[in-house]
Amino acid sequence: MQTLRRTPLYDRHVALGARMVPFAGWEMPVQYEGVIPEHKAVRADAGVFDVSHMGELEVEGPTARDLLQATLSNDVDKLEPGVAQYTLVTNESGGIVDDVILYRLDGHRYLIVANASNAAAVLDWLKERELRGSDVRDVSDDYALLAVQGPRSLERLGLERAKPFTWAMGELHGVEVMVNRTGYTGEEGVELACMADEAGVLWDAILQRGVVPCGLGARDTLRLEVCYPLHGNDIGPDRDAIASGLGWACALDTEFTGVDRLRAVKAEGPEQRLVPFVMTEKAIPRQGMAVVGGGEVTSGTMSPMLEVGIGMAYVPSAAAKAGTELVIDVRGKERRGVIEKKPLYKKEH
Amino acid sequence: MAASESYPDELLYHSEHDWARIDGDEAVLGVTWFAQDALGELVHYEPPDVGSTVSKDASYGEVESVKAVSDLISPLSGEVLAVNQKVVDAPETVNEDPYGDGWLIRIRMSSPGERDQLLSVDEYRKVLENA
Numbered sequence: 001m002q003t004l005r006r007t008p009l010y011d012r013h014v015a016l017g018a019r020m021v022p023f024a025g026w027e028m029p030v031q032y033e034g035v036i037p038e039h040k041a042v043r044a045d046a047g048v049f050d051v052s053h054m055g056e057l058e059v060e061g062p063t064a065r066d067l068l069q070a071t072l073s074n075d076v077d078k079l080e081p082g083v084a085q086y087t088l089v090t091n092e093s094g095g096i097v098d099d100v101i102l103y104r105l106d107g108h109r110y111l112i113v114a115n116a117s118n119a120a121a122v123l124d125w126l127k128e129r130e131l132r133g134s135d136v137r138d139v140s141d142d143y144a145l146l147a148v149q150g151p152r153s154l155e156r157l158g159l160e161r162a163k164p165f166t167w168a169m170g171e172l173h174g175v176e177v178m179v180n181r182t183g184y185t186g187e188e189g190v191e192l193a194c195m196a197d198e199a200g201v202l203w204d205a206i207l208q209r210g211v212v213p214c215g216l217g218a219r220d221t222l223r224l225e226v227c228y229p230l231h232g233n234d235i236g237p238d239r240d241a242i243a244s245g246l247g248w249a250c251a252l253d254t255e256f257t258g259v260d261r262l263r264a265v266k267a268e269g270p271e272q273r274l275v276p277f278v279m280t281e282k283a284i285p286r287q288g289m290a291v292v293g294g295g296e297v298t299s300g301t302m303s304p305m306l307e308v309g310i311g312m313a314y315v316p317s318a319a320a321k322a323g324t325e326l327v328i329d330v331r332g333k334e335r336r337g338v339i340e341k342k343p344l345y346k347k348e349h
Numbered sequence: 350m351a352a353s354e355s356y357p358d359e360l361l362y363h364s365e366h367d368w369a370r371i372d373g374d375e376a377v378l379g380v381t382w383f384a385q386d387a388l389g390e391l392v393h394y395e396p397p398d399v400g401s402t403v404s405k406d407a408s409y410g411e412v413e414s415v416k417a418v419s420d421l422i423s424p425l426s427g428e429v430l431a432v433n434q435k436v437v438d439a440p441e442t443v444n445e446d447p448y449g450d451g452w453l454i455r456i457r458m459s460s461p462g463e464r465d466q467l468l469s470v471d472e473y474r475k476v477l478e479n480a
Contacts, residue, residue: 030416031389034389034390035389035390035414035415035416036390036392036415217389217415217416220416221415282393283393283395284392284393284413284418286418301415301416302392302393302413302415304415309393331411331418
């Protein structure tokens with residue numbers, strides 16, 4: 001029997017009638033009204049997700065930059081204070097321990113937001129590699145994190161537009177928040193970090209502004225429509241970052257764990273590549289299904305916006321071009337799909 | 350719109366949350382309100398072929414929501430006479446009307462005596478209380 005952790009908003013989720021499920025050691029809302037209406041609310045207006053289960057690590061000290069440059073795939077030196085970066089914690093074989101967002105808080109202080117299921121692993125990974133003059137601390141319990149996403153999210157929160165992957169301190173309904181211009185839905189929006197004991201006030205204020213509460217179910221379908229990989233499904237320690245399609249987040253001219261392997265993969269080309277696809281026959285692809293002729297589905301669902309089965313799969317590089325047909329073994333039945341370019345869902349202008 | 354919770358008196362039930370409406374030597378099969386609520390909005394129905402046979406307690410098809418796949422368990426054995434094309438085209442029909450427009454298949458029973466093993470509505474409600 002495992003005790004599940006609860007975010008500061010647990011009671012509010014239950015009161016809203018959410019269906020609570022275990023996720024990465026946490027008891028989280030998978031849906032309130034339903035995955036499809038929540039998904040559509042984010043595409044059309046604004047939705048709010050409690051993502052307080054995610055891990056927050058602070059890395060501080062005169063050598064914090066050196067530690068992060070040596071352990072993360074992207075170029076830390078591109079980060080000014082007030083800027084954020086998508087980056088990978090890589091292992092020796094170029095595989096992905098976790099994909100994280102790194103924020104530069106000030107000169108020698110950084111914040112890492114890690115996936116809930118990997119937060120402990122990332123903490124251990126960095127702790128083992130700590131340098132003299134760098135301190136890594138788990139501050140996950142101090143903060144709550146709310147993602148407010150959708151084309152009307154800024155208007156509903158009364159926020160001005162700002163550049164993606166930047167952050168600034170702000171205030172909402174008297175609550176001091178770190179306003180991060182990041183997200184996992186492909187829509188305009190913010191991720192708001194606040195002190196854990198103020199999360200309820202912030203959540204209530206956001207709902208009062210007409211933002212729809214959304215669960216992890218919609219979070220998954222939203223990210224898959226725009227082909228953002230999910231660690232544990234699409235990316236992981238056994239697939240290198242180039243095959244995973246995340247070469248753009250690897251600064252191969254810097255020195256970090258696994259960079260030699262990644263340079264070699266980049267030069268030779270990976271054996272398989274992660275590709276997005278849509279079904280051309282009626283069927284819903286699911287994680288673990290085989291691609292006929294070699295390959296494996298890593299994520300799949302019914303797209304609420306496209307109303308067809310969509311997914312991502314590793315396929316042989318020679319058969320990874322957009323437009324290539326692929327056949328999925330759907331519990332013994334062969335069903336056709338076609339590889340597409342990212343993202344699968346694009347806003348109509 | 351999702352239907353509100355109900356379990357009609359005139360149906361027979363299977364503990365895997367399936368129902369049967371028996372008419373002579375034929376039966377219409379579907380899933381209960383509880384099943385569709387647990388799955389959420391259905392987005393795919395994989396029916397059996399007309400003319401194939403289904404066996405009591407075995408899977409005859411699948412329904413899927415965005416998040417989950419569920420086997421359809423047949424409460425009775427027989428030959429598939431018809432598949433509800435409306436549900437193939439619009440699986441959410443099951444959520445809207447699980448005992449009416451959301452029926453799944455019609456069969457000719459091969460072992461009509463199997464009906465004695467099915468649950469009455471009161472017995473099925475007891476299954477739900479312990480679910």
